[in-house]
Amino acid sequence: MSALLRRAWARGAVVSSAILQVIALAVAGTDGAFCLAGYDAPPIGIAHVGATRIPGMGLDPLGAVVAFALALIGIPIAIYTPAYLAGRHGGLSGPVQQALLPLLLGTILAVVTAQNALVLLVGWELMTAFATFLVLADGHQDEVRRAAILYVVMSHVGTLLGMVAVLIIASGSPVLSFDSLDFESLRILGRDMGAGTRAAVLVLALVGFGTKAGIVPLHVWLPEAHPAAPSHISALLSGVIVKCGIYVVARVALDLARPVPFWFGIVLLGVGLSSALLGVLYALMEHDLKRLLAFHTVENVGIIFMGIGLGVALSQTRGLESVASLALAAGLFHIINHAVFKALLFLCAGSVHATIHDRNLEEMGGLLRKMPWTGTCFLVGALAISGMPPLNGFASEWSLLQALIASAQSSEGWIRRLAPLLVAGLALTGALAAACFVKAFGIPFLGLPRSEHARHAREVSLGPRAAQALLALACFVLGVLSPLALMLCARGGEPLGILPYLTFDSPFIISGSKIATTSPFVLAAAVTAISLAVAIATRGSRARARVAEPWVCGLERVQPRMQYTASAFTKAIRLVFRNLFRPSREVEPAEGTPPYYVRRWRTQGMILPVFERYLYDPLVSAVRRIAALMDGWASPSTEVGLFLTLVAFCVALWWAL
């Protein structure tokens, strides 16, 4: 009886917490939307207690973009979570997780509404802490713990660097107080920095906070932490927490340290392009579904940085202000878009994992027929992330592409020369992403099941289905209304000094004097109309269609083993980029002589994780060596190390104040 009661109580707590979350996030989202639309914030909202603004906090258009993204995905996640928590075993209990989640959401909101560096940094640290707990929520296997530690360590090292950047700006002030760390004061200080100091601030901010954003080569924690976390946490991690990294980079480097020199725009473009390309390339080689999605986060962060970087680089070119605004808007819009479709994909991946308990694509197959809702929603997400019209990914990618093409008209030689390469790079990224998602959808969801688990897959319950459907719908709506969304996002440039010169005559058509014209709405309408017409015209033949075994050259029947595997699907691409991947294969070949007949032959292909091998491994061993030197007075255990960083952080803060 008591057990039953306890379970009912737990369930009730989880559900009511979810409802509260939905309400709170709805408020935050409305707030963000209002802010972007240029209206005053409504009387109750974030960064307010009642009608009073909390000191050191406040929403501006840049933060509003992330807040809006958080609301968009937080609500479906809240709907998704209860059923997910009910269905799993072990790990943190449901109520505890459900209690941690609002805390995490709160700290995220604190980060994006902070108007004071101290608030920002405290919020940031708390966000990291809560996120770590939630990453650990689902298990205590070594790999999960390792992932969490990697996340914490990298996050903290990054934070330290970022903090130094903030402190450099603040160091111009005669006194350090809470008020002197207000953004307003920092902006004034920032304006007077010397070129060298500014450069140091920009680079430190990018490296420090960019770690959280997962820019290459600081991305290595992402593919470890995402698969380890429960899927809705992965969704939040990729959807918003990573974006907070971008947000803080933009805030510190582009806002507080203004005016931003031109070269930093180019740096951002370079970082963006390399993250985009490397992210998608590693994603292609992945056959762990969640790791694959995590690598795509790296890619999309890259795209976002490209947009922001182009905005920065063009903002100083006369005559191209509207293009700069478009580029920035595209980048910020992509923050929202990526949040939406990545959350969608992670939730769907979670649903798949919940039913077949596997993340390996090679063990899946035929899931669309077993899980039509989840499969279809995943397809929408896959189409969106691949930039397929008329979904939201298309709108932001297309806008960025147009901005890049238009920037070839810049009088600035660098940008003009780089623009076509960037166009090609972005196109390559898009094409690779499409190839990757053809794989990520096609291999697990189509064809025949490749394992017993996959054969017995079942559709998830109503809650998760609704959450997924909501996000899929959001992909569509954001795509169709992208001109409107772009105009709103352009306002996010205001705090960065990239003024929103973007106006479209219609909320459905993107056009301008320097860019081409497109209309996801018209495309959607036309493609849908023709599809419907054709579908209706040919419905008779489909209704009469005969179901038959696939053609296997006259053999009895097709076997699952005859389907392409995930790794085989991208083999050709792997070979082209072999210098990057360094693919190798372990073969246990034929036994015995002569070699003409074989008895047993086992093979396993792999790629070399270049960054881990050549960047981090030496680093780690160097640290180990230093730690060994210090063996006499400090324990080298990771936990203590963690503790020490926290202490160092607190000391630094205290000293700063």
Place this chain on the structure above:
Amino acid sequence: MSPAPLETRNAQAVPIADVPDLGDEEFRDAILTAVSLGSRVSALFGHPAGEGKLRLFCVLANDELGSLALLSRQVERRFMSLANDCPGVHLFEREIFEQWGVEPHGHPWLKPVRFQPPLVAAGARASQIGVANFFRVEGEEVHEVAVGPVHAGVIEPGHFRFQCHGEDVFHLEISLGYQHRGVERALAGGPDKRTIHYIETLAGDTTIGHAVAHCETLEALAGAEAPARAHAIRGIALELERLANHTGDLGALANDVGYLPTASYCGRLRGDFLNMTAAICGSRFGRGLVRPGGVAFDVEPARSAELQGRLARAMRDIRGATGLLWETPSVMARFEETGTVTRETCEKLGFVGVAARACGVGRDARQDFPLGMFRFSQVPVMTWHTGDVFARAFVRALEVESSGKFIDGQLKALPAGPVLAALPERAPDRIVATLVEGWRGEVCHVALTDERGRFSRYKVVDPSFHNWTGLALALRGQQISDFPLCNKSFNLSYCGHDL
């Protein structure tokens, strides 16, 4: 000292009793010794010896000496497999197992050859075709590609099972038998009115090759010889068959790499050569031409003159058409270093015909074991050393040239006389092995007669039987999209293998 194998010559009938009957070890040693001295196994087959026993006959061919050797041994349920030491016999041993239920002990890869019903009444049929246990390369990323028996092109049925990773082929297993019509079984007890038709349809594109081998066999058993004019016409027909098929193959190779000019010209020229055969006998494949005792159709002077003219024109055109292949870099890029078979593999497994000559092995029965017209008029052996698709294409092109010269020479100097002679009775209790160089390679017919001179066993070894393994090996580590090209470069017979 064990009894030596019986030395004999091509198409020479000898009493079965003269063939030494060896013990297990002796049989094995004799074959291994001979192979180490340069011989290869042309045929190895079983023949029921009564009392539940099976007598294995082995035909060893020594290309350098031009001699054949026969040996045999009696087995009951099993015998020591030779396949590990002499890989060339692995298919023969599997065949023996399938036909007679006698197990080659220690065979590394004992699978059905053609899924045929056993020749012994009590034997159980092998497993169902197409659902066999195919070799699997393990590893989660490996997948299979199954092709056949119904292929995309207009070709014979066979099943190919690739173990792949994307474009890469780890392993190819070839499973044949779809064409099995039971010809060898039906040939026993002959010759009768259907025999020559069985022979002519063993492999439809090698009608002349098999028919010549068969007729030489019968003539040897009868102790007679066909007239000289018939030999010349047989030679012409044999080389026309080679011309037509080689030309067709070159065109097909061009077609497989999507190179249209040569593909279309060769497609047409192949027809021209076939039509020249039809001009001689009315059938494009030479059906009804070669008959025991000679040939059924004469080539009159007028016909010969016309043929010479047609040949000259076709030869000029084929030179132009094939020349394009070697001069087009995009074609050569596809041909070179594709589907390579090393000379060592070739020698170990005993490939024959174009496949062997393209590995640099100068093996050609027209030169090594000449019969008929080839005793008097020699055709040079064409080889190339690279063992790849290019080599097999290039050797074909060279042979087209030399065959054209041979035909032209024969047409200009046809011996006078009749074309058909009546054959005397066949000798009883004889064995005869005949090797003829068909266009694919060595066609081997072995006939054993009973006490009335009828066939108690008629064994046919199509050149394809030796070479199929070569195709499987050529594909290892290749790209799967090159398979059609490799396959065409070997162009092996399915029905010749499946009989």
Place this chain on the structure above:
Amino acid sequence: MLKVFLERLRQGYRTSAYPLEEPKLPDRLRGLPVIDQAKCASGCEAGIESCPTSALGMKDGKLELDLGRCLFCGECERTLPDGAVRFTPDHKLSARRREDLVLRGQELALAGALEGEMHRVLGRSLKLRQVSAGGCNACEADVNVLTTIVFDLGRFGIQIVASPRHADGILVTGPVTENMKLALEKTYAAVPSPKVVIAVGACAISGGPYIGHPEVHGGAPSVVPVDLFIPGCPPHPMTILDGLLRLMGKIERKRAAEVVE
């Protein structure tokens, strides 16, 4: 590149004008046999035995030749009384019904076009999947040759396609071995209707030289319904082309046009 075009000029234009012109065929070609019952008066029973596939028979005292079994070897020309059976170089041999192939001295009822809906659907575009069901590769080769420039099958809207799903019918060669039976059934089932089956060669029609073998099934009709029979061993490519064109109604129509003129 230049060489390619020079060679093209030299190779010349080779497509036969069939069916507008009669093809030039070898004088020794053994095509349509003609039976003269009168020559059999002196007794044909002895000669009949020489037929390797028992295509020859006596029914009601009349000589009968089943083209579906005939290998066109010409043996009967030699063993029967002179002129009882005479092979002409006429290549037109195909028939729509199996029984039409049995000659008793009457004119061969050549194949007519597909009827009704089948003709409307397939009359102007016919894609075929070839199934080699135990053939010796001669029929296959002579089908293959139809796609060369000489016969240029494509100009009639006929094409050999890779997938049975894209096909409108199957073209069967070979006697249908036991090992190929399933594959043939599978292929037939894989073709979307309406579909046709074309049996090419003596093997595919009756089993050819392998009639009676337990390893084979006696041709395509024993497994699938056949719409067009093209006899021969192997049939001359012109015979096959003629059969296909008749099936599509392309030759009949040409005749009609001639009549109008």
Place this chain on the structure above:
Amino acid sequence: MSDSTLESVRGALIAALQGIVLVALAPLLNGLIRKVKARLQRRIGPPLLQHYRDVAKLFRKESIRPSPASWIFDAAPIVSFATASVAAALTPAICALPATGQGDVVTVIYLLALGRFFVILAGLDAASSFGGLGSSRDAAVSVFAEPVAMLSLAVVAAALRTTTDVSGISLASTDAAVASGTSLGLLAPWRLLAALAFFIVVLAECARVPFDNPATHLELTMVHEAMLLEYSGPSLALVTLASLAKQLVLLSIVASGFFPVGVATSLQPAALLVAGAVFVAKLAGLAVLIAIVESAIAKVRFLRVPDYLGVAFGIALLAYVAREAF
């Protein structure tokens, strides 16, 4: 109705009309390529209208769906046909008016990518090895083709200091050609190089030699057709039409996007007539060019396809350098 509404309605009508006409003509264009190819081999070849007969037949035939397939299998032909049709409506062809509402070339390419996405999925849906083989190859080809396409378009837009809008390119080209006739002229090196790069992409995207062999029967060597092996009846007709339309769309980008000579800039019947004739002539020229290419070179080994596209990428880069230099 206001002027601008009228304008956009008229623009939509023109676009719809163009879409219908181009989709209707697409089989003819391929018929022409096949005919020329046949002539180059000295054969008669299939009738020009054979594609229409094939398609008409397919609409009357039975549909078969493979047992493992999901709704993707049914949807892919429809989506690919719809996207190709919309692309045909938007692609540069006969007229270029600033206000027709015809979109830009980049959108056209994205639309085609959407169709391709579905077709590639359909290849995986039937669970057969050939489908997977075709899908994997097609995905790889598209990965390397798309950047080249975008780069060459960007080069043209950048060189003309305009956008990738159809009208933008056309107007800038015609203006420029009239104005200077030199560096912005129709035969400027950058334009020729960019067009060449794009043309190579067209060959790759449309499964033509040297990337694919449209005439092959061999599953193992196929790229595009391998994905479609399971389709039959109306579905096959739709995917066939879609790929033919895609070919025409891409070729019309070459014809009227890269060389917008003769493109009508007003809606006067005479101008449209001339523009139509010029367009048809340009397409016919491209068809002959494709036929010649297919008759003169062999198909490359599949894993060499990226190399060829890499060369195309180099050419597009060169175009860019050429534009900077001259």
